[in-house]
Amino acid sequence: MxxxxxxxxxxHGGELCxxxxxxxxxxxxxxxALHYPSITLTPRQICDIELLLNGGFSxxxxxxxxxxxxxxxxxxxxxxGTLWPMPITLDVSEETARGLKEGDxxxxxxxxxxxxxxxxxxxxxxxxxxxxxxxxxxTTSTGHPAVAYLFNEAGDYYVxxxxxxxxxxxxxxxxxxxxxxxEMRALFExxxxxxxxxxxxxxxxxRAHKELTDRAAEEIGGHLLIHPVVGMTKPGDIDYYTxxxxxxxxxxxxxxxxxxxxxxxxxMRMGGPREAVWHAIIRKNYGCxxxxxGRDHAGPxxxxxxxxxxxxxxx
Numbered sequence: 001m002x003x004x005x006x007x008x009x010x011x012h013g014g015e016l017c018x019x020x021x022x023x024x025x026x027x028x029x030x031x032x033a034l035h036y037p038s039i040t041l042t043p044r045q046i047c048d049i050e051l052l053l054n055g056g057f058s059x060x061x062x063x064x065x066x067x068x069x070x071x072x073x074x075x076x077x078x079x080x081g082t083l084w085p086m087p088i089t090l091d092v093s094e095e096t097a098r099g100l101k102e103g104d105x106x107x108x109x110x111x112x113x114x115x116x117x118x119x120x121x122x123x124x125x126x127x128x129x130x131x132x133x134x135x136x137x138x139t140t141s142t143g144h145p146a147v148a149y150l151f152n153e154a155g156d157y158y159v160x161x162x163x164x165x166x167x168x169x170x171x172x173x174x175x176x177x178x179x180x181x182x183e184m185r186a187l188f189e190x191x192x193x194x195x196x197x198x199x200x201x202x203x204x205x206x207r208a209h210k211e212l213t214d215r216a217a218e219e220i221g222g223h224l225l226i227h228p229v230v231g232m233t234k235p236g237d238i239d240y241y242t243x244x245x246x247x248x249x250x251x252x253x254x255x256x257x258x259x260x261x262x263x264x265x266x267x268m269r270m271g272g273p274r275e276a277v278w279h280a281i282i283r284k285n286y287g288c289x290x291x292x293x294g295r296d297h298a299g300p301x302x303x304x305x306x307x308x309x310x311x312x313x314x315x
Contacts, residue, residue: 007189008189008194009289011058012082012083013058013059013082015058015059016181017058017060018165019052019164019165020165021166029166030115030166032105033105033107033115033118037104037106037107039106039107039119041109041110041116042153043267044267045090046110046169047232047267048088049116049163050168051265052088052165053117053163054180055285056180056286057088057282058181059078059084061162062119062161063119063161064087064088065122065123066160067123068160069127069160072085072087073131073135076274083277084281085274085275085277086136086269086274086278089127090158090161092157093155094155094156097156097157100159105121106118106121106159110170114169116165116167117165120162120163122160122161123158123161124159126158133146133151137272138272138310141303141304143302143304144270144303177244177261177262177263178265179262181285184262184286191223193222193223194289195221195222196222196288197217197220197225197288197289198225198286198290198291198292199213199216199226199227200229200291200292200298201226201243202228202229202233202237204247205246205247213226213259213292214258217258217259220289222290223257224258224259224260225259225260225262226250226251226259228244228264229264229268230264231264231266231267231268232268234270244263262286270298272296272298272309272310272315275298280293295313299315
C-alpha cells in the first residue's frame with residue numbers, strides 16, 4: 001500500500017488507498033485467479049472498481065461490508081465514524097450469492113473477461129432496498145434513475161469484501177486526460193498548485209460556467225480543475241466524447257496557467273445533497289481543496305408528477 005506525504009491536502013482518511021498489486025504479488029494473483037470463480041461486472045460496477053483501485057474512493061479498501069453499508073445508509077458514515085455518504089456495493093444475483101461465503105476468493109472481470117481484481121469475501125446479505133432508497137435518495141419513486149436502477153437492475157444480494165487490484169479498466173480514448181488521484185496530485189505538485197477548486201460537470205459548459213469557475217479560482221487565490229464525469233450520468237445526457245471536446249476548447253479562454261482538465265470515471269447516482277458530499281470527498285482525494293457546488297447539484301430533476309426530487313439549494 002502506497003501512502004502520500006506532500007504539501008497538498010491529505011486524502012480522505014489520511015491515506016490514499018491504492019489497491020493495485022505490483023511485482024511478485026501481482027504475478028501470483030493472476031495465476032491464482034485462474035482457479036477462482038468469476039463475476040462479470042456491470043458498467044456501473046466497473047466505474048466503481050476503477051475508483052476503488054486507484055484511490056479515488058479512499059478510504060475504502062473494497063466494496064462495503066454489511067456494518068459499513070448499514071452505517072452509511074443510516075448516518076452517512078462508515079462503521080468507524082469516517083464520513084462517507086454513498087453506499088458502494090457489489091450487487092449480485094441470488095444464485096451467485098448462494099455460492100459465496102466469508103473468506104472465498106472471487107475474480108472480478110470486465111465484460112470481455114479481463115481480470116481487474118480479486119475480491120476476498122467478507123459479507124453476503126440481502127439488503128432492504130426500500131430502506132436504502134428512502135434513506136440515500138429520499139424517495140422510493142422509480143422516477144429517480146438511481147432508485148429505478150436499484151429496484152429494477154441491481155442484483156438482490158450484496159457482497160462485501162476487500163480488493164486486490166490487478167489492473168484498471170481499459171479505456172480507448174483521451175488517455176492523456178485520464179489521470180489517477182496520484183497522477184493528479186503529482187501534476188499539482190509539479191505546478192506548485194496547493195489551492196485547487198474542482199468543477200464537477202456532466203454537461204457541456206457555457207459562458208456563465210466559464211465565468212463562475214474563473215472567479216472561484218481567483219477567489220481562493222488558486223487554480224481550477226475541470227473534472228467532468230465520463231462514467232455513467234443521467235439518462236439522456238450528451239455523450240462525453242462531445243463534451244470533452246467542448247471542455248478542451250474552453251480551456252484556452254482561461255488566463256494562462258489558471259486551469260487544467262482531467263476526466264473522472266464516476267458512475268453518478270444523481271443523489272442530490274448526499275452526492276454533493278461524495279463529490280467533495282472524491283475531489284479531496286484527487287488533491288483539490290475546494291469544490292463548486294451547483295444549483296440542484298447532482299439532482300435528477302423532477303418526479304413524474306412534476307415535483308422536484310431535491311430543492312435547488314439543498315446541497
